[in-house]
Amino acid sequence: MSKDQAIGGAILVVCALVAIFYTVGLFFYQPIIDAIPALKIGETATVQFWLIAIPVFVAFVAIMAIGAWIGYTMATTPPPKPIEEITTEMEEKKEEPKVEEAPAPPAPAAPAPDKKKKP
Numbered sequence: 063m064s065k066d067q068a069i070g071g072a073i074l075v076v077c078a079l080v081a082i083f084y085t086v087g088l089f090f091y092q093p094i095i096d097a098i099p100a101l102k103i104g105e106t107a108t109v110q111f112w113l114i115a116i117p118v119f120v121a122f123v124a125i126m127a128i129g130a131w132i133g134y135t136m137a138t139t140p141p142p143k144p145i146e147e148i149t150t151e152m153e154e155k156k157e158e159p160k161v162e163e164a165p166a167p168p169a170p171a172a173p174a175p176d177k178k179k180k181p
Contacts, residue, residue, distance in 0.1 A: 087109065088113045088114070
């Protein structure tokens with residue numbers, strides 16, 4: 063199992079546990095605290111309210127953050143060129159004659175070392 067698969071498996075387990083505890087807390091809070099009074103953290107209606115209100119608040123803030131990011135991106139991105147300017151550039155590019163480049167001359171060879179011995 064690769065590291066990515068292990069992380070994916072851990073995310074799967076955590077999300078499944080959170081979903082189970084959320085559902086149990088939302089719909090079965092009263093029977094649980096009747097059976098185990100030590101788990102009582104508040105009145106049933108109050109706990110159920112916060113179990114709904116917190117995820118709604120988080121989702122609302124996340125959607126507003128995405129909207130703010132989109133607005134920021136639109137406000138800071140320069141406008142595109144007008145289509146007329148783009149088509150004019152394309153037409154000018156087609157009309158230009160293609161100039162072939164002459165091949166570069168070969169580089170001069172390095173001088174051969176002098177084989178004569180000096181006296």
